[in-house]
Amino acid sequence: MANVLRNSAKFGFSGVLSQLSIHSRHGRECVSPCFSLQQRNNSTSPKIKVDLDNSTGVAVLRMQSPPVNSLSLDFLTEFCINLEKLEMDKSCRGLIITSVSTHTHTHTDTDTVTQSHKTMIHTITPPVCVVSQTLSKVSSTGLDIITLPVCVCVCVCLVSQTLSKVFSAGLDIMEMYGKSPERCGEFWKAVQEMWLKLYGSNMATIAAINGSSPAGGCLMSIGCDYRIMADNPRYSIGLNETQLGIVAPFWFKDTLVNTVGNRAAELSLELGLLYSAPDALKIGLVDQLVPEDQVLSTAQDTMSKWLAVPDHARQITKSMMRKQTIDKLLSNREADITNFVSFITKDSIQRSLRMYLEMLKSRKA
Numbered sequence: 001m002a003n004v005l006r007n008s009a010k011f012g013f014s015g016v017l018s019q020l021s022i023h024s025r026h027g028r029e030c031v032s033p034c035f036s037l038q039q040r041n042n043s044t045s046p047k048i049k050v051d052l053d054n055s056t057g058v059a060v061l062r063m064q065s066p067p068v069n070s071l072s073l074d075f076l077t078e079f080c081i082n083l084e085k086l087e088m089d090k091s092c093r094g095l096i097i098t099s100v101s102t103h104t105h106t107h108t109d110t111d112t113v114t115q116s117h118k119t120m121i122h123t124i125t126p127p128v129c130v131v132s133q134t135l136s137k138v139s140s141t142g143l144d145i146i147t148l149p150v151c152v153c154v155c156v157c158l159v160s161q162t163l164s165k166v167f168s169a170g171l172d173i174m175e176m177y178g179k180s181p182e183r184c185g186e187f188w189k190a191v192q193e194m195w196l197k198l199y200g201s202n203m204a205t206i207a208a209i210n211g212s213s214p215a216g217g218c219l220m221s222i223g224c225d226y227r228i229m230a231d232n233p234r235y236s237i238g239l240n241e242t243q244l245g246i247v248a249p250f251w252f253k254d255t256l257v258n259t260v261g262n263r264a265a266e267l268s269l270e271l272g273l274l275y276s277a278p279d280a281l282k283i284g285l286v287d288q289l290v291p292e293d294q295v296l297s298t299a300q301d302t303m304s305k306w307l308a309v310p311d312h313a314r315q316i317t318k319s320m321m322r323k324q325t326i327d328k329l330l331s332n333r334e335a336d337i338t339n340f341v342s343f344i345t346k347d348s349i350q351r352s353l354r355m356y357l358e359m360l361k362s363r364k365a
């Protein structure tokens with residue numbers, strides 16, 4: 001333990017993790033070269049928006065991946081990159097994770113379309129510049145040269161997409177359904193990485209849960225130091241894996257046990273319970289309920305209390321509380337990937353996932 005504390009003090013908590021996970025494909029090894037300490041930490045990427053307030057040292061990470069902020073491989077990779085970048089930024093001490101309820105995505109596109117498609121394009125986007133030209137093209141037979149009237153549109157379009165009222169719908173089920181074992185393994189490694197980075201973060205972390213948060217969304221929430229949830233009867237949170245016919249792995253279970261205790265975790269996991277906000281508060285799955293429009297401001301107020309504690313003392317304490325759980329996964333990472341891949345690719349599990357997907361779609365109809 002003395003070693004742990006010495007290392008924690010020297011490298012910081014996530015520094016210790018990085019030392020241990022140096023071979024990770026999604027870890028520091030591949031991410032670090034992309035970011036220098038000089039880089040600003042206000043970034044907008046397609047699925048995640050990060051704003052760091054330099055005066056408070058608090059970053060707000062907003063998930064903005066419609067329709068439900070599901071955790072795909074791309075999303076997880078982006079999430080980890082953002083976390084790593086903030087972790088390396090000495091001015092960032094606190095992180096709030098939340099979801100944008102609506103977002104406007106600014107998209108610049110260059111497209112080449114045939115004349116017949118021109119009208120359609122115009123109705124979708126206000127083109128900044130439209131250049132008509134004639135394009136010579138080899139036909140599919142390769143013998144005839146045909147000339148098509150084309151319209152080259154350079155468009156700046158505003159696409160408004162609405163996220164349903166979710167914090168995160170958890171792991172992207174499409175990443176686990178009908179995929180090759182290799183792809184499943186890559187995906188699972190990214191899920192592990194997300195949890196390792198979040199649960200072991202040196203930053204004080206708060207989940208501002210402004211929507212439903214099942215399964216992987218719940219894992220992300222309980223990976224934080226504190227949870228504030230919107231008091232909205234439509235929202236639920238929990239590790240509902242068994243309801244899908246799948247099993248939450250040991251480190252999901254350990255994180256839940258560390259949060260709500262053994263008995264509540266046992267009931268919760270075996271029954272795959274999704275809790276309403278008041279019930280989640282009752283078992284300690286979330287720490288505070290507030291009206292929906294106050295989730296973020298409460299998270300900001302709460303963060304200032306966390307940041308009033310000296311960083312090194314908070315970080316070493318966090319390490320003492322979480323290191324054992326983290327080490328358990330670090331020393332079983334490859335076996336955990338192998339387990340996941342062989343479990344998820346079983347015919348019976350694939351059938352369960354298909355039925356669950358169909359159920360999700362039919363609920364809409």
Ligand SMILES: CCCCCCCCCCCCC/C=C/C(=O)SCCNC(=O)CCNC(=O)[C@H](O)C(C)(C)COP(=O)(O)OP(=O)(O)OC[C@H]1O[C@@H](n2cnc3c(N)ncnc32)[C@H](O)[C@@H]1OP(=O)(O)O
Nearest residue numbers: 067070164169170171172173212214215216247340343360
């Ligand atoms: C020997 C054994 C050893 C054990 C070994 C263990 C190995 C490990 C085993 C595997 C462990 C895996 C762990 C899995 C964790 C997960 O996170 S699984 C995902 C669980 N998520 C859910 O159950 C949530 C499902 N979604 C919902 O309940 C609702 O969508 C919502 C979030 C409450 C939002 O509802 P609403 O606003 O009404 O939106 P919808 O209309 O339902 O959805 C919109 C579209 O989004 C699609 N969608 C929803 N969730 C997901 C998702 N998680 N992934 C992918 N896609 C999703 C939904 O189908 C809709 O799609 P369209 O119909 O095409 O619009």
